[in-house]
Amino acid sequence: MNLRLGTRGSALATAQSGQFADAVVAAAAAAGVDATVELVKVATKGDVDRGSLVGLSQTGVFVTALREALLAGECDFIVHSLKDVPTQPYPGLEVVAIPVREDPRDALCTDGRALAELPQGARIGTGSPRRAAQLLAVRPDLDVRPLRGNVDTRLGHIGEDLDGVVLAAAGLNRLGRSADATEPLSVTAMVPAPGQGALAVEIREDAPAELRELLATLDDADTRACVTAEREALRVLDAGCAAPVAAHATVAAGRLTLHTRVIGHDGALALNERNSGVIAEAAAIGRSSGFSLLGRGAERLMGRA
Known part of the structure; x- marks a missing residue:
């Protein structure tokens, strides 16, 4: 064949x-x-x-x-x-x-300093509004700047015009560049993009x-269930990469738990929704999360109201 x-x-x-x-x-x-x-x-x-x-x-x-x-x-x-x-x-x-999904987390890449160790006003590059907003939620003092290019191009900015960049851990791992990740960011503080990894x-x-x-x-049935829930929430919210929308699901003991977050661009306000159920209900869990967030004012945080 x-x-x-x-x-x-x-x-x-x-x-x-x-x-x-x-x-x-x-x-x-x-x-x-x-x-x-x-x-x-x-x-x-x-x-x-x-x-x-x-x-x-x-x-x-x-x-x-x-x-x-x-x-x-x-x-x-x-x-x-x-x-x-x-x-x-x-x-x-x-x-x-x-x-089977790779590591879904985002990773901070710097000269060796963790996020908490970076100086006031540190310059961090990312092309993702989701990442930018969640970085500002943790460190409002950061100077978050737009960034494009392949992994090598982005990493090349560190020590030049940027103090650090945020990349997907999965991408670094697949390229054999996991050593370039200074600090994997927790899925609680930096909820990943739906389907990331x-x-x-x-x-x-x-x-x-x-x-x-x-x-x-x-x-992989567990991975499919997780990303189905995440993407159903995204579909209901009708959000693209311009909207800081994040979702991360996990499976344990036959049950799926989904954390969905919509956050304002400046990181000051965020809505979080957590739902769980049996794996077979993955799509319904995602839809329920999305509709709940809409009912709580998500459109305003996404800049549509």
Whole structure:
């Protein structure tokens, strides 16, 4: 079986896609099937456009070109960072697998100083309003500045024009750069983005049964339940990357617990919602959390009221 995996061309995307390709080959071998996986690199709007991405997440800035390549038959399946994927289904495609999640936390990268040790007015770079708002909630004195670029570019600002940057721990781990994380930030103080650390594997609805069954063996039920709850809350809130919305779910003893947070851009005000239930109720838990936050004034914090 010779397969083609569509991926963005960035170092992080090719690293995570390459790791998943290895998992596919191993899963096929375990089933007695000889498989190869070729990476097909696809340029996306998010890779080409060097402007700010704030407000563009709901257009699928990092995923649309991949999906079009899949539908055009240029590849057999695609891999996304789930937090970049819009919450609405895409016609003709389906998510066949969500593998075991990587570390969902954000990580502070500095010259070695933890967040509490940084000086008054320290300059921290991030391209995420969610991260910016939660940093200011903990340290209102920080000078939080917009930042784009790949991991190496962002880390290169430390000691130059910035005292630190905040990146996803999962990305650092997948790149073999976990040593660059000075301080992993707790999911309580810095609630992650919905789906952060998780991957989504998409196929065409008419994909061969053999491919569908192979990829489905790499789906992780607990991870799927957690990100389903997180993304349902995000969908109800109708929030993109311009809104400081965070959600993190965990599973223990057959029950799922979801923490959803909407926070004002300056970090001064935040709404938190915590709900739990059996895993089978993951979507309902997410919807309930989202509607509850809307009823408590979330739209005002997101700048829509």
